[in-house]
Amino acid sequence: MRKLLIIPLLVHSLPLLAQTALVIQVKGKVERTVQNKWVEAKRADTLRAGDKLRTAKQAQAIARFEDGSILRVSEGTELALVAPKEKNAREVSLVKGLLTYDVKANPDAPFRFRSPTAAAAIKGTTGSFETDGKATNFIVENSEIKNDVAEFETERGEKKTLDVGEVAVLNRAGRLSIRQIFEEERRAIQNEVNEMRRVVEEEMRKMKEEMEQMRRDIQEQMRNERDSVQQEMERMKKEMRRERDEIRKLFDQ
Numbered sequence: 001m002r003k004l005l006i007i008p009l010l011v012h013s014l015p016l017l018a019q020t021a022l023v024i025q026v027k028g029k030v031e032r033t034v035q036n037k038w039v040e041a042k043r044a045d046t047l048r049a050g051d052k053l054r055t056a057k058q059a060q061a062i063a064r065f066e067d068g069s070i071l072r073v074s075e076g077t078e079l080a081l082v083a084p085k086e087k088n089a090r091e092v093s094l095v096k097g098l099l100t101y102d103v104k105a106n107p108d109a110p111f112r113f114r115s116p117t118a119a120a121a122i123k124g125t126t127g128s129f130e131t132d133g134k135a136t137n138f139i140v141e142n143s144e145i146k147n148d149v150a151e152f153e154t155e156r157g158e159k160k161t162l163d164v165g166e167v168a169v170l171n172r173a174g175r176l177s178i179r180q181i182f183e184e185e186r187r188a189i190q191n192e193v194n195e196m197r198r199v200v201e202e203e204m205r206k207m208k209e210e211m212e213q214m215r216r217d218i219q220e221q222m223r224n225e226r227d228s229v230q231q232e233m234e235r236m237k238k239e240m241r242r243e244r245d246e247i248r249k250l251f252d253q
Contacts, residue, residue, distance in 0.1 A: 021047045021063040021071070021081065024203045028059025028075070044207060049083035055097070062199055065090055067104045069111060070196050074098040082114070098130040100192045105144040110151075113138070118170050122150045126193045138168040139181060141189040152176075 077097025
């Protein structure tokens with residue numbers, strides 16, 4: 001019966017709660033925290049507020065939030081999911097590294113990124129967020145919302161509103177500038193987002209198939225165990241009848 005108890009837990013771990021993300025793909029050495037200890041991250045792991053994720057050199061991961069927003073975590077990146085103050089909000093703290101994002105529009109609950117020196121809020125956007133711990137670059141490649149799609153704020157309190165195609169550059173000295181996106185940056189992000197979407201769609205399909213197969217396996221196991229119990233009960237009944245008949249024979253003698 002122990003196997004029956006384990007499998008439903010795996011099935012129920014897939015639906016996501018607020019401010020959780022499902023690990024869709026892992027390549028190379030990727031780790032996450034479990035009770036503040038770093039362990040190997042695996043496909044279909046669930047990341048919750050307070051959890052951390054990091055990628056080694058030549059490694060990467062893709063995570064999907066419950067609303068369909070997607071993050072690609074590049075090599076040499078470390079992040080943490082932050083418990084948001086607002087209901088349904090999503091927030092990621094980037095310690096170092098590069099994130100490519102595809103965030104679903106939700107004007108009432110912006111998706112927030114934080115680095116050690118800056119913060120950004122987006123309402124439905126594709127782009128990237130990168131930091132080395134001091135300098136921070138924030139690219140708004142495209143958006144379902146065409147005006148004032150993102151906000152960028154430095155640790156010094158300097159704020160800028162960004163539109164589609166704009167890039168916020170905060171250098172290591174703390175100087176903030178806004179420029180237009182380079183065409184090679186736009187193409188790279190578009191290609192990355194298209195690949196992210198393809199991978200997520202394919203992996204979600206596989207996970208659904210795996211869940212369905214698990215459900216069938218559980219049902220088959222339950223049927224087999226039920227039949228086994230019924231067979232054992234029938235055997236016991238026969239044994240009891242045999243013993244009863246033997247006892248009657250003894251009394252009849």
